[in-house]
Each structure stands twice: as structure tokens, then as C-alpha cells.
Amino acid sequence: MAETLSRLEQTIRSRKGADPSASYVAKLFARGRPKIAQKLGEEAVEAVIAAMADDREELVKEAADLLFHLTVLLADMDVPLAEVLAELDRREGVSGIAEKAARPQK
Numbered sequence: 001m002a003e004t005l006s007r008l009e010q011t012i013r014s015r016k017g018a019d020p021s022a023s024y025v026a027k028l029f030a031r032g033r034p035k036i037a038q039k040l041g042e043e044a045v046e047a048v049i050a051a052m053a054d055d056r057e058e059l060v061k062e063a064a065d066l067l068f069h070l071t072v073l074l075a076d077m078d079v080p081l082a083e084v085l086a087e088l089d090r091r092e093g094v095s096g097i098a099e100k101a102a103r104p105q106k
């Protein structure tokens, strides 16, 4: 899973400065951060609509669109995906500690 996202991130980063007429990602970069952010917001809403309609197949597609556009936004901000994953790892550690602390002592 992480390899898929990492490959996608590399492809997306390689599109910086590429010809917008030959690449959708290059077109997004050329249109700028507000457009990328708008697309991310739209895909999030579409994912929510699919979930509320209980449409599993559509949710998978919208979730892929969402992850794709999030990866473009992170690349535009020069934030490596690894940094986001490290934050999730850190939270896992923190919540693990919180769970242990909340457990009644024997």
C-alpha cells in the first residue's frame, strides 16, 4: 500500500514543470494551489456522497480520487508523504500509551 502511494508521489513530483497539455498533473500544478485544493474538496464531498448512498463501488473510486488529489496538494506544498505517515506512526504510539495508561492496574 505504502509502495503504491510512494510510486504515485514520485510520478506526481516528476510532473512539476512538465507540459500541461500532456499531463493532467502538470495541468493541475500550472493552475495553482487554489485549484488543487478545490479539486481535493470536491473529491472529499463526492466520497461522502458515495458513503451516504451506501455505494461501495463508487466510494472506492472517489477515495482513489481523494488520495490522488491529496498527494498532488502535498507535492505542491513540498510535503513528503513520508512525513504524513510518520505523523500517523507517532499518533499510533501516543494512542498506544494513552490506552495503556487508561487500563486499570492489576
Ligand SMILES: N=c1c2ncn([C@@H]3O[C@H](COP(=O)(O)OP(=O)(O)OP(=O)(O)O)[C@@H](O)[C@H]3O)c2ncn1[C@@H]1O[C@H](COP(=O)(O)O)[C@@H](O)[C@H]1O
Pocket: 008, 011, 012, 015, 022, 023, 024, 025, 026, 064, 065, 068
Ligand atoms: N491517479 C490519477 C488520477 N485520478 C484521477 N485523475 C484525473 O483527474 C481528472 C478528474 O476529472 P474531473 O472531471 O474532476 O476534472 P477535470 O476534467 O480536469 O475538470 P476541472 O474540474 O479540473 O475543470 C480526470 O482527468 C482524471 O483522469 C488522475 N490523473 C492521474 N492519476 C495518476 O497520476 C499519474 C500521472 O498522470 P499524468 O500527469 O496525467 O500523466 C497517472 O499515471 C496516474 O497514476
